[in-house]
Amino acid sequence: MTGPYRESSSPCPRCGTAIAPVKGRSKWRCPSCVGTLVEEAELSLIRGWTGFVVRAPTDTPLECPLCADDMASVTVVDIALDYCARDRVVWCDSGELGRVRTAIAKDALVVDPRSLVAILFGSDGDAT
Ligand SMILES: [Zn+2]
Numbered sequence: 028m029t030g031p032y033r034e035s036s037s038p039c040p041r042c043g044t045a046i047a048p049v050k051g052r053s054k055w056r057c058p059s060c061v062g063t064l065v066e067e068a069e070l071s072l073i074r075g076w077t078g079f080v081v082r083a084p085t086d087t088p089l090e091c092p093l094c095a096d097d098m099a100s101v102t103v104v105d106i107a108l109d110y111c112a113r114d115r116v117v118w119c120d121s122g123e124l125g126r127v128r129t130a131i132a133k134d135a136l137v138v139d140p141r142s143l144v145a146i147l148f149g150s151d152g153d154a155t
């Protein structure tokens with residue numbers, strides 16, 4: 028299997044450390060600040076996912092680790108994230124991905140309690 032390696036050294040948009048692909052997942056993690064770059068396709072698997080709301084660009088946009096373009100400012104529920112439309116990836120600072128899952132779970136109108144547990148305590152931290 029060939030992994031999703033696009034470049035050998037993709038810099039973390041927050042601290043510049045090379046981010047590392049997470050095995051078997053459509054995401055990358057910064058070993059230094061523990062931020063995560065996630066493919067939109069993976070986020071869209073979250074139950075209750077309704078997509079992004081695009082905000083006005085900030086004065087200091089993050090640079091996409093994969094293509095070096097400025098990332099767009101987006102929100103999911105109330106949480107601000109950074110999104111590269113070219114690569115369809117989202118940058119989440121440390122802990123932000125968990126907050127997104129929690130916020131979506133709370134926001135969802137119909138939630139199966141078992142799936143809520145899976146969302147809240149599910150699979151995000153399994154690679155560490
Ligand atoms: Zn970092």
Ligand SMILES: [Zn+2]
Nearest residue numbers: 091094111114
């Ligand atoms: Zn990009």
